[in-house]
Amino acid sequence: MSATTRSIPSLGDLTASRQASVETDGPCKIEADRLNFFYGETRALQDISIKIKPHLVTAFIGPSGCGKSTFLRTLNRMNDIIPGTRAEGKVLIDGSDIYSSGVDVVQLRRRVGMVFQKSNPFPKSVFENIAYGLRINGMAGSKSELAARVEESLKQAALWDEVKDRLHDSALATSGGQQQRLCIARALAVRPDILLMDEPASALDPIATQRIEELVYDLKKKYTIVIVTHNMQQAARVSDYTAFFWLGRLVEYDRTDRIFTAPTQKLTEDYVTGRFG
Amino acid sequence: MSGAAPLTFEGEGASRIAWRRRFDVLFQVVALLVMVVALICLGTLLWDVISDGSGRLSWQFITGFSSRRASQAGIWHALTGSLFVIIVTAVLAVPVGVAAAIYLEEYGGRSVVARIIELNITNLAAVPSIIYGLLGLGLFVRMMGMGRSVLAGAATLALLVLPVVILSTREALRAVPRSLREGSYALGATQWQTIWHQVLPVAAPGIMTGLILALSRAIGETAPLITIGAVTFATFAPDSVWSPFTVLPIQIFNWVSRPQTDFHANAAAGILVLVALLLSMNAAAIWLRDRYQKRGLA
C-alpha cells in the first residue's frame, strides 16, 4: 500500500475485549442478498449483499449520495412511504425475507427501530412521546405500567435524570441533544431487536455527540445497531464492523480496525485517507 | 466625470425616449386611478349602508321579529335562523369534507380516481350557487322529503361549501412536515394511527381556519336558500331542524324589494348586522391562524 499523506484515525481506543468479540462467521441478524433498489427508473442500490451480526455496532460510511441512507431505510421498509420506489432481491432479518408478500410492515417497524438525522420529537410532552409508541402497539398496560416503561426507556437513553421533573412539559422545549436522546428512548420503548440510526449526531454539538456515542456503545449489549455516518472518526470510534458504500454499491465490509488500517480495496483506502469524499 | 455630456444613442431621438417614459408614467397613473376607484367604491358602499342603516340599529331591532310596520320590524328570526343553519351546515360539512381531504391527500396519491375527484371538486367550486339551490330543491326538499326545513337548507349549503372545505383541509394536511409522519411510522404505527394521533392534531388549526372562512361565505348566501324555499316573512325563530326558517340575507333581500323607503333603512341595518357577523368570523379565523403559527412546529 502506498504511503498516505494524512494520518489515519487512531484506533488506540479499541479495547482488547472489543477486538476479541469480533468474529468473521457466526450468527447473522440482518442479511441482504443481492438487493437492488430503485427510485422510479433510477437504480440507487446495486447488488448489495451483506451479513450484519447481532449485538454489534455496524457503521455504513461513504460519500454523500452513495446509498448508505437508502440502504438503511430498506431495512425497516421506510422507503415504502415514498411513492414510486421498488426493491428487488432479499432482505432477511432473523432468516425471513422482509420483502416477501404477506409481511406485516407495521410489526416489522416495531421490531426494527429508527432514529433520524434531524430529531423529530412529536409536538407533545416528553411522556406522551414515549407513551405514543407503546399505546399504538398495544403495549401500554395500566397507568403504572406505562409510567414504568416510560421511565425505563428514558433511563436506557441516559435521559431520565434530566427530564424526570419535566415529563409533562413539551418535548420541543429540550435541547437538540436531549431531543435526539428522546427519539432514541422513544424507539427503544417498543422493545425492538434492531436499532437503525441515520447520522444521529450530525446536527449536534461535540459534547452532545459524545453522549450519543457513549449511549450507542452501551446499547449494543442489548440491541443490534446499524449506524450511518459521514464522519469517519465517529465510525472508527463507535463501530465494530464497517461497510463502505460508493455510488450505490457495497465496496468493502469488514471489521472496523481492518477497514481503517488495512483495507483491501483501493477505493476504500482512498476514502478513509481523505483522498476524496 | 461631472460636466460630461449625457449619453446619446444612434437612431432614437430624445423625443422618442421621452414619449416612452411619458407612456410609462401615464400607465402607472391610470392603474393607480383604477385602484383608487375600487377603493372609492368600497368606501362609498360602506358609507351608504352605514348612513342609511345606523339609525335603525338598536337592541329592539336585533331582538324583534318581522312586522308589517317597518319601524317595529326586527331581525331576531333571521339572525337565529342564520346561526342555526350555519351550525347544522358545519356539522354536515366538516366530517365529510375532512374525510374526503384526508383520502385525497394521504391515501389517494396519483391514482386515476383521485385525479378525477380532484378535477370534479375544482369544477364544483365554480358552479353558480343557485344551481346548488336547484339541486337541494329536487333532491333534499322533494326526493328525500325533508321539506323546506333547516335541514334541507343546511344540506344544500354543506354541498356548496364542501369543495372549499376539502381544498383548505388538504393545504393544512400538506403543511404537516414529513418528519412527523416518518417518526410515527418508524415506531410501527399504521397509516390511520399516524393520521389520527399525529397529523390531524397538528393540522387542526389550519383546518378550522379554512372551515370558518368557508362558513363565512355560506352565511352570506341567499340564492340557494330562496330556491329551496326558505320563507321571506317569518314570525318565529326556528326551533328544530325540521322547521321552516329564514336567514339574514333573505330578510335583507325582502326589505330591499319593498317600495317603501322605511324598509330600506331596515335593510341597511340588517346589512350592518350581517357585515358585523362576517367581520367577527374572519377575525376569529385570522386570530386562530396567527396564534397557531406562533406556536409552530418542531
Added chain:
Amino acid sequence: MTRRGFEVVIEWGLFLCALLSIGTTVGIIGVLTAETIGFLEEVPILEFVFGTEWTPLFAMPHFGVLPLIMGTVLVSTIAMLVALPMGLLTAIYLSEYSSEGLRRVVKPVLELLAGIPTVVYGYFALLFVTPLLQQFIPSLSGFNALGPGIVMGIMILPLVSSLAEDAMRGVPRGLREGSYALGATRMQTSLRVVVPAAFSGITAAFILAISRAIGETMIVAIAAGQQPRLTFDPTVPVETMTAYIVQISLGDTPQGTLEYRTIFAVGMLLFIGTFGLNIVSTWLRERYREEYA
C-alpha cells in the same frame, strides 16, 4: 376486528366521502336533466331555445328563453367591460410595479370587495348606483341593466385581478430581464412580454370571471327587474336567467307543474353554460402550467 381489517374499513370510509363530491355532480346533472326532460315533453325544444317571448305564467304562455339569455348577456357584458380591463390593469400594476407598502393596502381592499355578500351589492346597486346614474341619464328606469352591471363588475374585479396576477407571477423572471436588458420601459415589458407570456393564464381568468357573472343572482334579482325583454338597451328593466329562478322560487308555484319545471330548464341552460366555460378555463390553466412548469 383485526388491525389490518380496521385500516381497510377506514380507507373505504374515507374513499366514500371523497366520492360524495362526484355524487354532487351526478345529483346536479340528474335533477336538472329529469325536470328538463319533463319540461321538454310539453314544450318543444325549438320554441324553448329560439323563442323570443318568455311569459310562462300568463294565461297564454310563451316559453322562448332568448329574452332571459339576453338579459344575462347584457348585464354580464357590462360587468365584464368594468371588471376585465380594471382587473387586468390592477394585476399588472401589482405584479410588475407596486411596492410592498401599496400591496399591503390594495390587497386587503380587494379581498374585502370579494367578501361582501351579494345582497349588499344588490342594495347598493338599487338604492345608490341607479339613482346616481339617473342624475346623468334621466331616462334610466329604476330597474335596469346598467347599475347592476357596473356593480357586478366591481364585485368581480378582485377575482380577475388575483387570478391574472397569479398568472403573471408565473412568468419566469428571465423573460422580463431579457426585455429590460434591451432597454424597454416597464410598461413595454409588461404589455409586450409579460402579458403575452401569461396569455393562457389571463384568458383562463377572464373566462372564469364571465362564468361568475353569468351565474350571479342577487344583484340582478334586486336591481335589474323582472321583465324579460329581448333588447340591447341597458336603461330598461330586464330579467336574467338567475333572477327568473328566484322569482318563481319566491312565488306560490306548486311543485310538479310546468311552471315549476321552467326553473330547472333555465337552470340546465345556466349549468351547461357555466360548466362549459369552467372546463375551458381549467384546460387553459393546465396548459399554462405546463408551459412554465
